[in-house]
Amino acid sequence: MTNPNRTVPDAATATPSLIALDWGTTSLRAYLFDTRGALLETRSRAAGVMHVPAGGAHAFDAVFEGACGDWLDRAGPVPVLAAGMVGSAQGWREAPYVAVPAGADALAAGLVTVTTSRGATVSIVPGVIATGDLPDVMRGEETQIFGALAGDPLLDADRSGMLIGLPGTHAKWAWVKDGLIERFQTYMTGELFAALRDHTILGRTMRTPVSPDRAAFVRGVSVARGAQRTGLLATIFSTRTLGLTDRLAADAQGDYLSGLLIGHELNALAAMLGERGASLANQPLLLIGDDGLCARYVDALQVFGCTHARVVAHATERGLWRIASRAGLVRAEDGTPVHADQ
Amino acid sequence: MTNPNRTVPDAATATPSLIALDWGTTSLRAYLFDTRGALLETRSRAAGVMHVPAGGAHAFDAVFEGACGDWLDRAGPVPVLAAGMVGSAQGWREAPYVAVPAGADALAAGLVTVTTSRGATVSIVPGVIATGDLPDVMRGEETQIFGALAGDPLLDADRSGMLIGLPGTHAKWAWVKDGLIERFQTYMTGELFAALRDHTILGRTMRTPVSPDRAAFVRGVSVARGAQRTGLLATIFSTRTLGLTDRLAADAQGDYLSGLLIGHELNALAAMLGERGASLANQPLLLIGDDGLCARYVDALQVFGCTHARVVAHATERGLWRIASRAGLVRAEDGTPVHADQ
Numbered sequence: 001m002t003n004p005n006r007t008v009p010d011a012a013t014a015t016p017s018l019i020a021l022d023w024g025t026t027s028l029r030a031y032l033f034d035t036r037g038a039l040l041e042t043r044s045r046a047a048g049v050m051h052v053p054a055g056g057a058h059a060f061d062a063v064f065e066g067a068c069g070d071w072l073d074r075a076g077p078v079p080v081l082a083a084g085m086v087g088s089a090q091g092w093r094e095a096p097y098v099a100v101p102a103g104a105d106a107l108a109a110g111l112v113t114v115t116t117s118r119g120a121t122v123s124i125v126p127g128v129i130a131t132g133d134l135p136d137v138m139r140g141e142e143t144q145i146f147g148a149l150a151g152d153p154l155l156d157a158d159r160s161g162m163l164i165g166l167p168g169t170h171a172k173w174a175w176v177k178d179g180l181i182e183r184f185q186t187y188m189t190g191e192l193f194a195a196l197r198d199h200t201i202l203g204r205t206m207r208t209p210v211s212p213d214r215a216a217f218v219r220g221v222s223v224a225r226g227a228q229r230t231g232l233l234a235t236i237f238s239t240r241t242l243g244l245t246d247r248l249a250a251d252a253q254g255d256y257l258s259g260l261l262i263g264h265e266l267n268a269l270a271a272m273l274g275e276r277g278a279s280l281a282n283q284p285l286l287l288i289g290d291d292g293l294c295a296r297y298v299d300a301l302q303v304f305g306c307t308h309a310r311v312v313a314h315a316t317e318r319g320l321w322r323i324a325s326r327a328g329l330v331r332a333e334d335g336t337p338v339h340a341d342q
Numbered sequence: 343m344t345n346p347n348r349t350v351p352d353a354a355t356a357t358p359s360l361i362a363l364d365w366g367t368t369s370l371r372a373y374l375f376d377t378r379g380a381l382l383e384t385r386s387r388a389a390g391v392m393h394v395p396a397g398g399a400h401a402f403d404a405v406f407e408g409a410c411g412d413w414l415d416r417a418g419p420v421p422v423l424a425a426g427m428v429g430s431a432q433g434w435r436e437a438p439y440v441a442v443p444a445g446a447d448a449l450a451a452g453l454v455t456v457t458t459s460r461g462a463t464v465s466i467v468p469g470v471i472a473t474g475d476l477p478d479v480m481r482g483e484e485t486q487i488f489g490a491l492a493g494d495p496l497l498d499a500d501r502s503g504m505l506i507g508l509p510g511t512h513a514k515w516a517w518v519k520d521g522l523i524e525r526f527q528t529y530m531t532g533e534l535f536a537a538l539r540d541h542t543i544l545g546r547t548m549r550t551p552v553s554p555d556r557a558a559f560v561r562g563v564s565v566a567r568g569a570q571r572t573g574l575l576a577t578i579f580s581t582r583t584l585g586l587t588d589r590l591a592a593d594a595q596g597d598y599l600s601g602l603l604i605g606h607e608l609n610a611l612a613a614m615l616g617e618r619g620a621s622l623a624n625q626p627l628l629l630i631g632d633d634g635l636c637a638r639y640v641d642a643l644q645v646f647g648c649t650h651a652r653v654v655a656h657a658t659e660r661g662l663w664r665i666a667s668r669a670g671l672v673r674a675e676d677g678t679p680v681h682a683d684q
Contacts, residue, residue: 129587131587133565134565134569134572134577134580134583134584135580135583135584135586135587135589136579136580136583137583137586170543170579185572185576186576186579186583187573187575187576187579188542188544188575188576188578188579189575191542191543192538192542192575192578194541195537195538195541195542196534196537198541199536199537199540199541200530200533200534200537201512201533202530223475223476227476229610229613229614229617230476230527230610230613230614231529231573231574231606231607231609231610231613232573232574232575232606233529233530233531233534233574233603233606233607233610234527234528234529234530234610235476236530236534237478237512237528237529237530238476238477238478241476241477241478241479241528242476242477244477244479245471245473245477247477261575264573264574264575265573265575267573268571268572268573268575268576271571271572271573272571272572275571
C-alpha cells in the first residue's frame with residue numbers, strides 16, 4: 001500500500017495530486033498529498049461545520065478558500081475530497097447516507113460534488129446508515145475505518161470479522177468483515193460524561209487532578225463491569241456516595257465516572273458480541289482516535305479480558321486517500337490509479 | 343391512624359401541637375398540625391438548603407423564623423420536626439445517617455436537635471444509608487416512605503415485602519418489609535434527562551410539545567425495555583437518529599427520551615426483582631411524588647406488566663407526623679402519645 005506520512009518528500013518540488021479534508025462538527029483538517037499518497041502538508045482550522053457562519057454554500061466556499069486557496073494556486077486543478085459533517089444537511093452539500101453493509105466502493109460511488117467559486121470540484125464522502133428499528137448513522141468515521149483497514153497485516157482479521165472502536169464524543173463501534181461495514185452502534189459516552197460533569201450534582205464535588213488518575217478510572221470500569229444489570233442510572237450516583245463516605249477523593253471522581261461510563265459502553269459491546277458467540281477476550285480489535293483517549297480504552301478493555309487492542313494511527317488521511325483512489329480521483333504519475341490497499 | 347388532611351378543624355380555635363418542615367435542596371414546606379394530627383395550615387417557600395444564604399446556623403434560623411415565627415408566636419412552645427437536606431452537612435445541623443435496615447423507631451432515635459434564637463427546639467430526622475461496595479443515601483425520602491406505610495390497607499403487603507418508588511431528580515426505589523427499609527437504590531433519571539435535553543446534541547432538535555406526548559413516552563419505555571443489553575448510552579442516540587430519518591417528530595423527542603430513561607430505570611428494577619425471584623408484574627408497589635411524574639411512571643410500569651401501581655398522596659406530612667409521634671414529640675390532649683400508625 002501507499003502509506004501517507006511514511007515518506008515526506010520535499011514539499012516544494014513534489015507534485016500535489018489531492019487535497020483531502022476532514023471537515024467535522026468542530027474543526028477542519030486539510031491534507032495535501034503527492035502523487036504516491038505521501039503527505040506534503042497538513043493544516044488545521046477551528047472552522048468546524050458548527051462554526052461556519054450562516055450563509056450556506058458561500059460561507060463554506062470562503063472557509064475552504066481561506067484554508068486551501070494557496071494550495072490550489074500552487075497545484076492547479078487537483079481534485080478535492082472531503083469527509084465528515086460537511087456532507088450533512090447542515091454542511092456544504094448533503095451527501096445521502098449509504099446503507100450497511102457498505103464498502104469503500106459504495107462510498108466512492110456515493111460521492112456528491114460541489115463546484116467552488118474558483119471552479120474547483122469538491123467531492124464529498126457520504127455517511128453510512130444502519131437502518132432498522134433503531135437507526136444509526138456515521139459521517140467521517142466510515143473514512144477512518146477504511147483507512148484503518150488499509151494496512152496489510154489486518155486483512156486476515158478482516159476476513160473473519162473485526163471490531164473497530166472510535167472513542168470520542170459519540171463513540172462508535174463497527175463490525176467489519178470482508179471490507180464491509182456490516183453493523184455499528186453509537187454510544188454517547190463522551191458527551192454524556194461532559195454533561196454529567198458540567199451540569200449535574202456529580203460535578204460539584206469533583207476536583208481536577210494534577211494528572212489523570214488511572215487507578216480511579218480502572219476502578220470505575222470494574223464497578224460498571226460488575227453492575228451491568230444495576231445499570232448506568234444507578235451506578236453513576238456512586239461517584240457521589242463514595243465521595244460522601246470518604247472512599248473516593250474529590251480529584252479521583254472525574255476519572256472514576258469516566259471509567260463507569262466507558263465500562264457500561266463495553267458492557268453493551270460485550271453483550272452484542274455474546275449474541276454472536278464471540279467475546280472481547282479473543283476478538284480482533286482496532287482503536288482509532290485521540291491517543292490519550294485510546295489509551296484509556298486500552299486500559300478499560302483489559303478489565304474485560306481484551307489484551308490485544310491495537311491503536312491505528314493516521315486512519316483519517318489513509319482513508320481519504322483510499323477513497324480518492326477507489327473513486328479514480330488520484331492517479332499515479334504513469335496514469336495508473338493508485339490504490340491505497342493494493 | 344390519625345390522618346393529616348382528612349379533617350381540617352377551624353385553624354383559629356384548634357390547638358397546634360406540631361410544626362413540621364420538609365426542608366429539601368430547593369424548597370421549604372411547613373405544616374402546622376393540631377393535637378390529633380390534622381393539618382391546620384401549610385406554607386411553601388423557595389428557600390431550599392441550596393438557597394439559604396451562607397452563614398450557617400444563623401441563616402437557617404432566620405429563614406425558619408420568617409416562615410414559622412408567627413406560628414410559634416401563636417402556639418407557644420410547640421415541638422418542631424424537620425426532614426430532608428436540612429440535616430445534611432450543608433444543612434442546619436448534620437443528622438448522621440441511620441443504616442439499613444431502618445424503621446421509624448430508628449429514625450426517631452436518631453433525631454438531632456438545634457435550638458433556635460427564640461429558644462425553640464428543632465428536631466432533625468436523620469437520612470438513611472445503605473452501606474456496601476456501592477453505598478447509597480437518602481434524606482427526606484425515608485420520611486415519605488414511613489408516611490406511605492402509615493395507611494392500614496398496606497400493612498399486609500408490607501409484611502410480605504413492598505416496593506416504593508419515589509420518582510424525581512434522583513429517583514429512589516426502596517424495598518420495605520415489616521416496617522423496615524431493607525435496601526434502596528438511587529437512579530439519576532430526572533437529572534440526567536435535564537442534562538441531556540439542555541446540554542447535549544439531543545436537545546438541539548427537540549421542540550417543546552403543546553402537551554405531553556404520552557404515545558412518544560410509552561414508545562421510549564418500550565424501546566428501552568427491549569434494549570436492556572444495548573444499554574442506555576446507545577439507545578439514547580436513537581432520539582436523534584429517529585428524528586434524522588423522519589420517524590420521530592421534533593415535539594415528540596423530549597417525551598421519547600424521557601421514556602427511554604425511565605424504561606432503563608425500570609429495566610434495572612426488574613433485574614433486581616428477578617434476582618429475588620420476584621417480578622414487577624405481581625409486586626405490591628407504591629409511588630410517591632409529583633402527580634404528573636407519578637402518572638408517567640404508572641404508564642411506564644404498565645409496559646413492564648405492572649398494572650397495580652398506586653400513587654400515595656400526602657406521604658410527606660403523614661411521615662413527619664408519624665415520626666414525631668414515635669419520638670414522643672406529639673401527645674394527644676389527654677396526654678397519650680398519638681401514633682400515626684395505630
